[in-house]
Amino acid sequence: MKPQSMSNLFRYFLLSLSAAIILVPFYWMINTSLKTNAEILRIPPTLFPSEFRFQNFADAIVKAPILTYLLNTVVVALSVVAISTVVSVLAAFAFARLNFRGKQILFIVILGTMMVPQEMLIITNFMTIADLGWMNTWQALIAPYCINAFNIYLLRQTFKQVPDELYLASKVDGVSNFRFLRKIMLPLSKSTIVTVMILSVIWIWDTYAWPSLVTTKDSMRLVSNGLQNAFTNDSGRIQYEIQMAASTLVILPLVFLFLMLKKYIISGMVKGGIKG
Amino acid sequence: MQVRLEQLTKAFESRKKDSVIAVNKLDLTIESGKLIGLLGPSGCGKSTTLFMVAGIHDVTDGKIYFDDRDVTELSADKRGIGLVFQNYALYPHLSVWDNIAFPLLNSKDMKKRLKKQFAEQHSNSPNYKAYINKLVEDAAKLVEITAYLDRKPGELSGGQQQRVAIARAIVKSPSILLMDEPLSNLDARLRIQTRDEIKRIQQQTGITTIMVTHDQEEALAISDEVIVLKDGLLQQQGAPQDVYDNPANQFVAEFISRSQINMVHGKIATNKLYLGQEEWFPLPAPLMDQEVTIGLRYENIKHAMENIERSFTASVTAKARIGGISTVQVRLADGQQITLLNDHDESLRESERLNLVVKPQSILVFNQKGEKILQC
Numbered sequence: 001m002k003p004q005s006m007s008n009l010f011r012y013f014l015l016s017l018s019a020a021i022i023l024v025p026f027y028w029m030i031n032t033s034l035k036t037n038a039e040i041l042r043i044p045p046t047l048f049p050s051e052f053r054f055q056n057f058a059d060a061i062v063k064a065p066i067l068t069y070l071l072n073t074v075v076v077a078l079s080v081v082a083i084s085t086v087v088s089v090l091a092a093f094a095f096a097r098l099n100f101r102g103k104q105i106l107f108i109v110i111l112g113t114m115m116v117p118q119e120m121l122i123i124t125n126f127m128t129i130a131d132l133g134w135m136n137t138w139q140a141l142i143a144p145y146c147i148n149a150f151n152i153y154l155l156r157q158t159f160k161q162v163p164d165e166l167y168l169a170s171k172v173d174g175v176s177n178f179r180f181l182r183k184i185m186l187p188l189s190k191s192t193i194v195t196v197m198i199l200s201v202i203w204i205w206d207t208y209a210w211p212s213l214v215t216t217k218d219s220m221r222l223v224s225n226g227l228q229n230a231f232t233n234d235s236g237r238i239q240y241e242i243q244m245a246a247s248t249l250v251i252l253p254l255v256f257l258f259l260m261l262k263k264y265i266i267s268g269m270v271k272g273g274i275k276g
Numbered sequence: 277m278q279v280r281l282e283q284l285t286k287a288f289e290s291r292k293k294d295s296v297i298a299v300n301k302l303d304l305t306i307e308s309g310k311l312i313g314l315l316g317p318s319g320c321g322k323s324t325t326l327f328m329v330a331g332i333h334d335v336t337d338g339k340i341y342f343d344d345r346d347v348t349e350l351s352a353d354k355r356g357i358g359l360v361f362q363n364y365a366l367y368p369h370l371s372v373w374d375n376i377a378f379p380l381l382n383s384k385d386m387k388k389r390l391k392k393q394f395a396e397q398h399s400n401s402p403n404y405k406a407y408i409n410k411l412v413e414d415a416a417k418l419v420e421i422t423a424y425l426d427r428k429p430g431e432l433s434g435g436q437q438q439r440v441a442i443a444r445a446i447v448k449s450p451s452i453l454l455m456d457e458p459l460s461n462l463d464a465r466l467r468i469q470t471r472d473e474i475k476r477i478q479q480q481t482g483i484t485t486i487m488v489t490h491d492q493e494e495a496l497a498i499s500d501e502v503i504v505l506k507d508g509l510l511q512q513q514g515a516p517q518d519v520y521d522n523p524a525n526q527f528v529a530e531f532i533s534r535s536q537i538n539m540v541h542g543k544i545a546t547n548k549l550y551l552g553q554e555e556w557f558p559l560p561a562p563l564m565d566q567e568v569t570i571g572l573r574y575e576n577i578k579h580a581m582e583n584i585e586r587s588f589t590a591s592v593t594a595k596a597r598i599g600g601i602s603t604v605q606v607r608l609a610d611g612q613q614i615t616l617l618n619d620h621d622e623s624l625r626e627s628e629r630l631n632l633v634v635k636p637q638s639i640l641v642f643n644q645k646g647e648k649i650l651q652c
Contacts, residue, residue: 163363163365165361165362165363165365166365166367168332168352168359168361168365169359169361169365169444170378170382171332171352171353172330172331172332172352172353172357172358172359173353173378173379173382173383173386173448174353174354174379174382174383174384174385174386175353175378175379175382175383176384179382183367183378183382184367184369187369188368188369
């Protein structure tokens, strides 16, 4: 075998291995979601459902207000995407193109917030939200996600790759900064912006600790919390097959979104100089 | 429009060292309607000067006048200039039409001006939109890219892209057109073609044009006037042929000749010029005794039949032929090498002794500082 194909073989082996590691939990979720309650308790566990029980999905929708959770999540995700994208784009443009006093320091401070674990911020954020009397409100769920240091960083890197001359040319022609951003920067950075939007959606979809802190009412819960709490039977035992069916339902929109926008996400990551 | 620079200076601040002076007290007048070649080696401050005229770099000191208007503090968009960049700077996601129309559609001032023009002119266009379209098409016609208006810049060749960039710069009828190395991203054949295009477009529009270039041939070929800069200092300004024939100093002589010049060591002693160690001829006017460098262009050295006045002898050391140009190298008595064009005499043999003369008015004598002290 030629050395070239040997190294390819090794590469594919590594890729297959990491793909397997990532895919196994997904497989197990779907596997579980189709089993009967009895089969779940069987030891050793079965790799494939002996009998498909699609009823689990119907049960999941009926047993818990999973549709309400989904709707809540969509509302929060859309709001966060709208606000944080606008904020990130404007901030990134300022960092990439404009000159103002303290630009470098401010940028380092924003990058610095990426080093602080989210869990540490939760306490102070919670105190702020509680003081504002925002418990169980939309703004409590939305506000903390509106500024995203990573998105600002990724967009700034992308904006910086747009040649200076394009900016200078439009300056000579009397084009305002805002118009240049809208007409030139944004179309040229489309894929990164889509990436940033998707990342925000995923972030909201997956977020757990914060929404469970600031919401106490079922009507304000997001999917992640709903999944945790809703599927216990009368004896206090979690009904895994229904929980997994609900989980499958919950990730479906994300999977579709990803497949639809795959092209943008990958080129956006590459463009930003960060290989995902 | 006339462009006048008065003591124009640009210093770039640098944190670690002293500031770098890119342009040093430049005094220049550029007459209206001329095509000017701003020429110099890289780092001489020519692009910096251009960008100061454009209003992209601010000025450290000095003044810029367009006619009698002081524009030093004016922002770029208020100066009424068109700017063409080395890398074209076209908007890649927009069609050629959209690129050319961009300056017309995206500036408030421009819109106001165009609306007024449209109202006043009672032009043949039925409506404002058609008027804009006509302006775009006129510009496209001028640079001969009407066939490509629907394409994206990426689908055009480098030369076509540069034409689009020129069309975008002239569509708003600027009073001054500024071009930063417009040809240096093109291959040799396209460069000559586009160079002649620029000349034609400039003559057709009559816009005062400043073209920055590091290529003397480019500048000499199409400019009405060249300006030579070095280290941010003006070296010489004049008609191309005049600058070529009468360089102001050793730098200009060497730069303009593109190494087709011999710089021979010599001296002046008791009012006689020495080529190497050999006495050559008496000076036409007295000069101080000193070491000198004598500049002799390849094409100005000729064979002489016999030992006539101002001739000198040298022996052939090598012959070379590059394409249609044939040169011969000769050695002076003190060992210095001189190259000259070998016009017709193919029969030259090695170590053959030649009598050589130099065309009148083309012996350039420079002192140790590189200043020209004599041309005869």
